[in-house]
Amino acid sequence: MSSEEREHIIVTTISPPRRAEAEAGAGAGGSQSTPRSHRLDVQALRALAVTMVVFEHVTGRPAGGFVGVDVFFVVSGFLITGLLLREADRHGRVSILDFWRRRIRRIVPASVVVLVAGTIVTWLAIGPARGASAAVDALWSVASLANWHFAAVGTDYFAAQGPESPFQHYWSLAVEEQFYLVWPLAVVAAVAVAGRRGRPVPRVTLGVLLLVVAAASFTVAWRQSTAMPTVAYFSSLTRAWELALGALLATASPLVDRLPAVLRPVLAWTGLGGVVVSAWITTTAVPFPAPGALLPVAATLLVLAAGTGNSGTPWLGPLAARPVSVVGDLSYSIYLWHFVVLVIGTSLLGDEPARLWPAVLTTTLVLSALSYHLVERPLIASPLLEPGPRAQAWRRWRREHRPTYRRGGVALLAVAALTAAALALDAVRPTTAPPLLPAASADGRSGSETGDEAGGEAGEAGGSGGTDDLDVPALDEWSAEVARSLSATSWPDLDPDIESVLAGTSGGSPRLACGDAEAKGLTQDECTWTSRGATTTVMLVGDSTAMHELDALVPLAEAPDGGLTLVNRAKFACPFVDVRVQNDVAGIIDSCRAHNDETLALIEDTHPDVVLVTNSYQALTEAGAGTITPDRWAEGFGAYARRAAEATGSVVVLTPPPDDADIASCFRRAGSPVDCISRTSPTWIDRAAADRAVLETVGGTFIDLRVLTCVDDLCPAFVGDVPVKQDRVHLTTAFAVAVSPVLGELLRARGVL
Numbered sequence: 231m232s233s234e235e236r237e238h239i240i241v242t243t244i245s246p247p248r249r250a251e252a253e254a255g256a257g258a259g260g261s262q263s264t265p266r267s268h269r270l271d272v273q274a275l276r277a278l279a280v281t282m283v284v285f286e287h288v289t290g291r292p293a294g295g296f297v298g299v300d301v302f303f304v305v306s307g308f309l310i311t312g313l314l315l316r317e318a319d320r321h322g323r324v325s326i327l328d329f330w331r332r333r334i335r336r337i338v339p340a341s342v343v344v345l346v347a348g349t350i351v352t353w354l355a356i357g358p359a360r361g362a363s364a365a366v367d368a369l370w371s372v373a374s375l376a377n378w379h380f381a382a383v384g385t386d387y388f389a390a391q392g393p394e395s396p397f398q399h400y401w402s403l404a405v406e407e408q409f410y411l412v413w414p415l416a417v418v419a420a421v422a423v424a425g426r427r428g429r430p431v432p433r434v435t436l437g438v439l440l441l442v443v444a445a446a447s448f449t450v451a452w453r454q455s456t457a458m459p460t461v462a463y464f465s466s467l468t469r470a471w472e473l474a475l476g477a478l479l480a481t482a483s484p485l486v487d488r489l490p491a492v493l494r495p496v497l498a499w500t501g502l503g504g505v506v507v508s509a510w511i512t513t514t515a516v517p518f519p520a521p522g523a524l525l526p527v528a529a530t531l532l533v534l535a536a537g538t539g540n541s542g543t544p545w546l547g548p549l550a551a552r553p554v555s556v557v558g559d560l561s562y563s564i565y566l567w568h569f570v571v572l573v574i575g576t577s578l579l580g581d582e583p584a585r586l587w588p589a590v591l592t593t594t595l596v597l598s599a600l601s602y603h604l605v606e607r608p609l610i611a612s613p614l615l616e617p618g619p620r621a622q623a624w625r626r627w628r629r630e631h632r633p634t635y636r637r638g639g640v641a642l643l644a645v646a647a648l649t650a651a652a653l654a655l656d657a658v659r660p661t662t663a664p665p666l667l668p669a670a671s672a673d674g675r676s677g678s679e680t681g682d683e684a685g686g687e688a689g690e691a692g693g694s695g696g697t698d699d700l701d702v703p704a705l706d707e708w709s710a711e712v713a714r715s716l717s718a719t720s721w722p723d724l725d726p727d728i729e730s731v732l733a734g735t736s737g738g739s740p741r742l743a744c745g746d747a748e749a750k751g752l753t754q755d756e757c758t759w760t761s762r763g764a765t766t767t768v769m770l771v772g773d774s775t776a777m778h779e780l781d782a783l784v785p786l787a788e789a790p791d792g793g794l795t796l797v798n799r800a801k802f803a804c805p806f807v808d809v810r811v812q813n814d815v816a817g818i819i820d821s822c823r824a825h826n827d828e829t830l831a832l833i834e835d836t837h838p839d840v841v842l843v844t845n846s847y848q849a850l851t852e853a854g855a856g857t858i859t860p861d862r863w864a865e866g867f868g869a870y871a872r873r874a875a876e877a878t879g880s881v882v883v884l885t886p887p888p889d890d891a892d893i894a895s896c897f898r899r900a901g902s903p904v905d906c907i908s909r910t911s912p913t914w915i916d917r918a919a920a921d922r923a924v925l926e927t928v929g930g931t932f933i934d935l936r937v938l939t940c941v942d943d944l945c946p947a948f949v950g951d952v953p954v955k956q957d958r959v960h961l962t963t964a965f966a967v968a969v970s971p972v973l974g975e976l977l978r979a980r981g982v983l
Contacts, residue, residue, distance in 0.1 A: 245355065272534070275534075278301075279297075280298065286509070286570055287568065294510060305476060307474060307475065318421045334614075336610055337407070342604050344566040345372065345397060359730075360732060374408060376401045380401045383395075386463075401546065405473075441474075447471035455468070456853070457853070461814050488539075497535055501534075515856055560602050563599075566598075576895075607634075608634060612627050664717045664904050667944070670738065700979040704971055711949055715908065717948040718903050722951055724948055725955065749799075758795065759787040759795070766840070767838040768797070769832075772842075775845065782966040783970070785970045799825075805846060806845055808865075830874065832878075837877055840982055843882065845867075864923055871925065882933060883925060885932075885935045885936065888909060888939075890908035903946065908944075933976070952964045
């Protein structure tokens with residue numbers, strides 16, 4: 231799972247305002263606030279966690295800042311369980327309706343405000359397609375099922391290539407809401423049974439239940455963190471152990487109360503230090519959440535234990551200062567707003583740190599303060615959802631909060647005016663200048679074609695990608711069109727139009743069904759194309775990047791004078807390489823191995839004239855072994871290439887498009903297509919060099935297809951009036967059809983056809 235796939239974090243167990251704190255910590259009919267020292271411990275944890283996560287999202291540092299969500303899961307389990315048990319101790323029962331009413335007032339109003347505002351701004355500022363997608367994500371969030379929704383999206387091979395949702399961080403809120411729904415019912419049942427038997431609150435029974443839940447959840451998390459990391463990251467089942475351990479600490483509070491006073495400062499500072507250390511040492515290479523979340527979870531438990539039952543002076547030094555407490559108060563609003571602001575801000579402003587970071591941090595703090603004072607605090611203290619007559623209570627509430635809304639209205643107007651001014655200035659700022667191309671590039675091939683700079687690594691002799699020595703008139707004309715597209719400073723009228731590409735409705739080819747032929751019930755004959763009198767058989771293998779070349783290759787096979795038979799053996803999410811590439815789609819790893827084995831057997835049985843290979847050059851992970859290095863890739867591809875070379879006339883690698891700008895993320899209505907120019911990544915270059923080295927050993931051919939999408943290693947989002955990619959790596963059907971004659975001429979010039 232990439233760092234982008236982990237930037238989906240929200241914290242929900244945030245400190246309520248002072249007046250409402252008693253309500254949040256009390257049972258029905260009573261009020262009892264948390265001791266001041268312990269409240270400061272929790273505030274320090276909240277402030278620390280919220281700071282780590284925001285800075286990791288915005289700046290990328292600390293790399294493990296996402297562990298802040300684990301801190302809050304533990305805090306949530308601890309505080310909510312403590313609230314329920316204190317109510318049971320005082321009254322011998324727990325009012326589940328009162329509990330849910332408090333939770334709804336605490337969580338829902340601010341959450342809905344952010345969802346509505348984020349959807350509207352996304353729709354207006356970025357476009358209807360992204361706005362509609364955000365609206366769908368918002369509905370899943372309102373239903374408290376965002377984690378399962380994003381787990382499904384994250385395991386979808388195509389959706390995973392798309393832009394980040396502004397509400398992706400709501401997955402964590404959904405996990406906690408599911409906890410709020412299930413765990414209180416267990417406590418209520420246990421307390422009710424004990425009450426009928428005249429016994430006290432059954433803490434031992436609850437503790438045993440929590441131990442079982444934690445053990446089972448951790449076991450599932452340990453297995454899934456390696457086998458299905460995306461699902462493991464979002465799943466309630468794999469996160470339950472963190473909430474359960476926090477709840478277990480609350481259940482054992484009578485024992486923790488006995489901790490010696492001299493030991494408490496040591497525990498508190500050790501725990502806070504552990505949280506900080508975990509943010510710096512946790513990386514995406516560590517299976518997560520098990521065992522990766524063990525350190526932040528254990529460290530959080532130490533801090534909470536240090537404050538449990540203590541009524542003395544806090545020992546947190548500067549962490550007990552007012553600014554830390556303020557950040558803790560605002561943390562829920564900060565987390566609701568920060569990712570929305572970041573995603574929208576990146577679309578509007580680009581990713582230049584000097585411009586983006588201050589804008590995101592400042593806007594987040596302003597919006598958080600406004601929503602905290604105008605939504606969170608007033609509605610927590612309101613009679614919303616309370617039973618019985620509420621007219622008088624609402625009148626009293628309005629009198630009490632009228633001054634707040636007056637001041638807030640002025641503040642909102644000021645913020646709106648500043649925002650409008652900023653947008654107006656942004657609208658009239660100079661358009662980003664197009665890149666300056668070398669003289670040769672303005673009219674023809676350069677850069678990636680000649681092998682210099684980025685192209686040199688994937689380079690020239692011995693089965694290279696060079697084309698300068700070839701007479702390919704169609705390619706010269708095409709490259710000139712690519713160069714003209716690079717010079718555009720405004721978006722032309724595209725066909726298909728930009729909105730249909732963004733919405734995923736741009737008319738995907740029916741031939742893509744062959745990428746999952748078995749599931750679609752398609753036979754091999756239905757995924758084979760030929761012309762009368764064909765004398766050359768070409769077999770296409772690889773993953774989805776190969777599948778998206780089909781619409782460029784099929785016209786070559788079906789042309790009356792093509793002389794080709796094209797057999798598709800490419801399969802979605804299945805690179806043609808002897809490596810178990812990690813993918814969370816259920817059963818796909820074993821399915822890919824079986825598919826590739828069948829493909830090799832078919833090659834050895836039918837002896838095609840050419841095997842065309844296209845695999846993704848994105849960063850990939852080997853199941854259970856970490857990131858796939860260039861050497862490991864060369865080893866895996868070499869194993870297949872040698873077998874194929876022994877059974878066929880030629881093995882040819884066609885490179886995939888550079889994995890960079892995604893039109894769905896970089897496009898904005900007032901933006902420039904310059905913002906959507908892609909460049910070749912180091913991973914792409916390393917993977918290409920590994921493939922070229924393998925082909926040199928088997929006498930194969932390496933063709934750098936950046937000649938079709940780039941000039942001088944600059945790759946526009948469209949060529950002429952046709953969008954190039956539908957996401958980060960997959961060609962659009964329209965582009966594949968348009969480039970087909972050029973590809974055919976190039977393959978013939980290279981002696982492949």
